Structures are given as structure tokens and as C-alpha cells.
Amino acid sequence: MRIGLDMMGGDYAPGEAVKGVKLFFDTVTSDAHLVLIGDETALKPLLEEAQLDTSRYTVVHSSQVIGMNEHPTKALKEKQQSSIAIGFYLLQHKKIDAFISAGNTGAMMVGTFYSIKSIEGVQRPTIATMVPREAGGYGLLLDVGLNADCKPENLVQFGILGSLYAKHILGTENPKVGLLNIGEEEGKGNLLAQATYPLLKDEPRINFAGNVEGRDVFTDKADVIVCEGFTGNVVLKMAESFHEVAVKRGIKDDYIDRFDFEYYGGTPVLGVSEPVIIGHGISGQRAFMNMIVVAQKMLESKLLDKIKESFIAK
């Protein structure tokens, strides 16, 4: 199992990325081999200082970096020696089995769709986020920004993809799928939600729990919440801002602490045929470690095979 990690992506790279690798080696039992993609000159002293077991990783040199604010398509095209471009090249050519980056999100998206195929039957790959629940554990919300406009069938597929992720990665048995809506009963909502409800109800691959409202996002009414990426992204960023405000105001609370994305790492791209995980720009060591853990779980559980079977089975 070879997991590729972009060492140059994110605001605190490569320092925090190296620390995250160390944390992973020190705390997680794993036979994963890490492929660290980055500038050798910058990485070498950091890796030496960290005194990592050299048999557990390989460095692949990249001479360019895509900045956080560069235009994704343009940057990927022009910077073929960047860590992101090399990561996708390695993934596409089966030199690595998963790719993780906390770099330019747009470039990660574009890279995914240019170089990695969608799973057959998946109309729209999607990105999900973990949602801390007050009662404990995490729910999954998707889409959180990749698909700003959706059709009802897309939301149904998000429900299937999210259920498989919740089951195999989060360990939720028979996850309940909720439709984000603005009322509890069938028939409520905008045209999209109204049309999606009956499809979800009739979908045998999911355990549909009905509508969930904005106030239910942090409850365990549903384990997987589906919506189009516009509302999902607003929800995600609003939740992040609540956490930031609480930190800024010195509020100490176990539950609010769990909103820290460092706890769950990155956002998986679901529906593509190789594991890709996109990290937050301000990822620290803990986020890097958690992203490696998620990639490992995705490979160990053979999540992508299970997704393929589910979509072929239809």
C-alpha cells in the first residue's frame, strides 16, 4: 500500500506535513509506504531532523509548487513538475494507491477529473465533510461545494456514496440517509428537494430517514446528509466560522473542539476510481496524520471496490 502525500501543499507545508508523517509513524500501526512528493532540498533537513524510519517512505522530487491562489487549470497545465501534477501522474500510472494534498483545492479538483476516471455509473463525483454530532461521533454531509447545481438523481447517488463511506470508513452500521430540507414532511422544500424525496424513498441501496432541517445537522437524526453543493458549502463554512468564533472568544468546550477540522483531516473525493483526499489549506500535523489514516482506511476496506460493485449491481 503506497500512499502519496503532497509535502508542499497547505499554508504550513512542508514543516507540518513532515510532522504529520512523523505523528503517523509514531502512533499508527501500519505497513503503508509513504511517497512524499516535494522539493528535496527543502524536505531533506526536515526529514533528517524528524529522524524518520527511512524504510517507510520514499521521496519523489518536485521542482515546482502551485500556489494557493493560482488559477487551477492554468497552473496544472504550466507546472507539470509541481507536487500536485506529479501526484496525479503517479496515481494515474499506479505508482501510488492514493493521493493526499492540502494544496490548491481547485487544482486538486481539476487534477482529479483530468487524470482519474469516475467510477462507472457515477454521474457526478462529490466531496464530503465530517460533521461532529453533539451526541458523539461524526455524520457525513455531501456535497459540500463541488456540484453547485444538482439533479435529483445526483443527490440519490450522493446518498449511496455517503452510505458506503459512513459504513466502511466511519464504522456506522446501516447508516441513515437524510435529505437536507426546510420542513419535515414529504412534499416540503424547493423543487429539487421535492423531486429527490420520492427517489430516495424508493432507493434500495440506502436507509432513508426522511428530511432533516438545518437544526438537525448536528444531531444523529441522520448519519449521511445529502444536498446540492451550494447549500452544503454554506453549511460547511458557517460551521467552520462558528468554531473560529468560539476559539477567538476563548470558549472551552469538548463538543466545539470537535469542529476543528484537524480532528478529521481532509475531504475525500467520492465517486472517482482512485482515493483522493483534499486537505484544508491551514492543515497542521494532526490533519496531515488523519488524512493518511483515512487514505489507509479507504484502501484497507476496499471502499472503491465496494462503490464499484454497488453501481454495477444496479
Next chain:
Amino acid sequence: MRIGLDMMGGDYAPGEAVKGVKLFFDTVTSDAHLVLIGDETALKPLLEEAQLDTSRYTVVHSSQVIGMNEHPTKALKEKQQSSIAIGFYLLQHKKIDAFISAGNTGAMMVGTFYSIKSIEGVQRPTIATMVPREAGGYGLLLDVGLNADCKPENLVQFGILGSLYAKHILGTENPKVGLLNIGEEEGKGNLLAQATYPLLKDEPRINFAGNVEGRDVFTDKADVIVCEGFTGNVVLKMAESFHEVAVKRGIKDDYIDRFDFEYYGGTPVLGVSEPVIIGHGISGQRAFMNMIVVAQKMLESKLLDKIKESFIAK
């Protein structure tokens, strides 16, 4: 100035409604005459106990109540002696100048649209909510659930209506209008947001501040935030649930306290030709008082005339 108040609406009516009236009389200088609509038998002992100045209010008897979970259209049709039906009758026939209720929200909406005309030129009346900002004061978010599907022109009108409300009721000079979106730059977002941006930019009646994201909802990046009612309702209910969780967990914080809807009372319906304010079902005395204050401000500032002028002027 005669302000009509439904004394039977809300989970704690009529007790909290009477206390709210007392709080208003005791703390606010006003020559408003209150028209209290409710069951005389239930109200009489409460009003006597409260020792209110009898010259400042009139009771109008209603023999029926629309329950919080009744079907709005059916209930309004069948219960013409209910406090909500009587309130709209009085408003329609100019016996009161504003109507407030914390009762069945659906019945308040249906009552508004059946009995009160939209202001000429307003395509879609809307409901707004106040949003506490960390830096102080309140912003306005609209629509929060009345219009689940919108066209770009609707959002532009929400911007105009919200600007006038922010200016005349909240006292914000030259309010900045933001478009709720999932990216900062023009061209980002779903089809609706992409089409709305250039219209807002070209609209002379507002001070457009560009896109605002989920993380900006509680900042002062914009004073008025426009969106369709699906996303707006999810945002509103999510914010309410954050407040509830914080209260439940015993978190004490001045800013989080300001999320309590009791602080701002109810939700005005904007774009109709008479002031209608819809309260939260769990309104307490402070919420009732604040709704009366808002109704008074709407009348004193001649907000509706200003809205009419703005829409005629185009």
C-alpha cells in the same frame, strides 16, 4: 397608531403575550394603542393581574385558536373566529395598522397573502431574520424560507427590501448588500448566484458588496445578505441550533447570547402593503415586546411608504 397583537399565538400564550405587553408599556415610551386579540375569558384575569393602563389597549374577542400544527389554509378557512383570522380581517379593513403573531407560521403566511396586497412592483414578498454579528449589531438575512426557489430578479428585490429595512429599522446607513455564495469572485456559485451577481452590481438602489460566503454570515462584510429561501432557512435553523447547543452545554458568552431570538423578536414580512410580523413559536415576553417595538418602528419610519416609493421610482 394601532398595533394588533395575537394574544393566543405561540407556545406560551396568552401568559407571555400579556407579560410582553406589560414590558412594552413599562419600558418603551410610545403613544401606540394596542389591540389585543384573544379569548376574553382567558385574557381578563391576566390583564387585571398585570394592572395595565386600560387606556392604552383594547381587547378584541376571538373564540377560536389555530393550533401550531394545523394545516394553514384549512385552519384559516374553517376558523374565521380565530385570533389570526380576526387579526388579518382588522388589518385588511384598516382597523389596525400592523399585525403581530407568534402563532402558526403557515397560517400567518397564508393570511398575509390572502388578505394583504403585495406592494406594486414586488414580485415576491419575503421574510427576513436578524443575524447577530460578532463585531456588534445585527445584519439581515433574507429570504429565510418563504421562497424556496427564486429567480435572480427576486434576489435583487430582496436586496432592495432588506436595504430599506436595515436603514430605517436597524439604523444602518447605506447598508452593504452581499450575495450569499460559495466563492468570493464574480462568476462563482450555482447558476442562480452567477446570474444574480451582475444584476446586483448594476442595481442603483443598493450598495452591493459582492459575494459573501458561509463564513461571512456573522461578520460585518455585509449588512444585508440575500439568498433563496432554501439556503436561508437552513442557515437560520442551523444558527438557532448552535445557540440551543451552547445553552444546553452551559456555555456563557455575550455574543452567543445574542443569537437568542428573544433579543430581536420576530420576522417581518417584507414586500406587502401592511406591516406583518411573525414570531417564533416559543416566544417569551421579551420577544413579544420586541415585536411590538419593531411594528412601531415600521410605522413611525413609514417604511412601507419608502418601499412603495422605491419600487414605483424604478
